[in-house]
Amino acid sequence: MTLYPAGPRLALREVESEDTEDLLAIYGDPEATRHLSFEPRTREQVQAITARSIASASVTPRTE
Structure with a gap:
């Protein structure tokens, strides 16, 4: 899991398939x-958004 700079109340990370719900x-x-x-x-639309986010995170150079 890739973590990004965080503050005392917020930590950013990549979307994972377990985040769909x-x-x-x-x-x-x-x-x-x-x-x-x-x-x-819908659930299906959110599953597609999650999958697209995961896929776009692995593209080099990253465009999103």
């Missing part, structure tokens, strides 16, 4: 997405 809790929630630029996502 946690991302679904946000991306799939109508209240959480109410003011975002997209409608709530």
Whole structure:
């Protein structure tokens, strides 16, 4: 797991396949997405987002 610089309350890391359920809790929630630029996502859409994020993290040079 790659970790990035962190502060006392925040640590950044790469997305992992195990994050799908946690991302679904946000991306799939109508209240959480109410003011975002997209409608709530389905489980399948979030799985695709997770897979795409994992794949893009391994591209050299990294573009995302």
